[in-house]
Amino acid sequence: MDAISSTGRGTPETEEAVQRPARERNPRGQGERLRDEIVSATLRLLDELADDQALSLRAVAREVGVAATSVYIHFADRDALVFAALERCHRDLSLALDEAENAPxxxxxxxxxxxxxxxTWVRRHPGLYKVLHESTLNQRTHLAFKDELTQRATAAVRRCMDAGLAPVDDDAAVAMDLRMAVHGAVSMRVNEPDAAWPPLEEQIDRFLTKLVGVRL
Known part of the structure; x- marks a missing residue:
């Protein structure tokens, strides 16, 4: 087992990665490239594991093709690495949301x-969704970047009200009800994938109609 405690701290392993071919050393000054590769590998593993506690820095090192000590150069412990991965995950999801919000x-x-x-994102990345919202890191630490999703959801609801397409109400409260309904629906699908759920698109339309008061 890796020398990593339940808090995510551990001591650097010194053995070389053996399951993947050794990775070529980055040219001088390209350490940021290795950091990005480590974060990308972490995202892949978290999506597979669906559990931040099951992640080991040694496994990440093997995925990248470097010694575990190389991971510790960029991240002090597992918590720091998982946080960086979830921050990247949030950024990528925000870009996809930007495209939707800027569409005609x-x-x-x-x-x-x-x-x-x-x-759609949750269907593709159920493991990452669980880590983003149900991980022990999420429970122990305030992931400040997630506040942006709350603010943007509220702004989207407010635009519907300002346009006269939804009854004027407390936009923050309505947006919170809507987010809780949608997250509950997708979370149940992630945790019980074999249940006979109705089409999520139909549920989303009902949430919009009943909670926001729009006409579709």
Missing amino acids: GDPVTRLRARLLVLA
């Missing part, structure tokens, strides 16, 4: 598109 259509159309983007 009225505010309701764009809000619906935003929710469908989230649903």
Whole structure:
């Protein structure tokens, strides 16, 4: 077992990676490239494991093709590495949401598109979704970058109200109800994938109608 405690701290392993071919050394000044590769490998493993506690820095090193000590050069412990991976995950998801919110259509159309983007992303990355929202790191640490999703959801609901397409109400409260409904629906699908769930798109339309008060 790796010398890593439940808090994610450990001591650097010194043995070389053996399951993958040795990675070529980055030219001088390209350490950031290795850091990006480590984060990308971590995202792949977290998506497979669906559990941050099951991740080991040695496994990440093997995935990249470097010695475990190379991982510790960039990340002090597992928590720091998982945080960096989730931050990248959030950034990539935000870019996809940007495309939906900037697409042609009225505010309701764009809000619906935003929710469908989230649903599509969860279908593709159920493991990452669980880590992003159910990990021990998420429970122990405030992931400040997630606040942006809350703010943007509220702004999207407010645009529907300002356009006269939804009843004027407390936009933050309505957006929170909507987010909780959608996250509950996708979380149940992730945790019980074999259940006979109704089409998520239909549920999202009902949430929009009943919780936001829009007409589709």
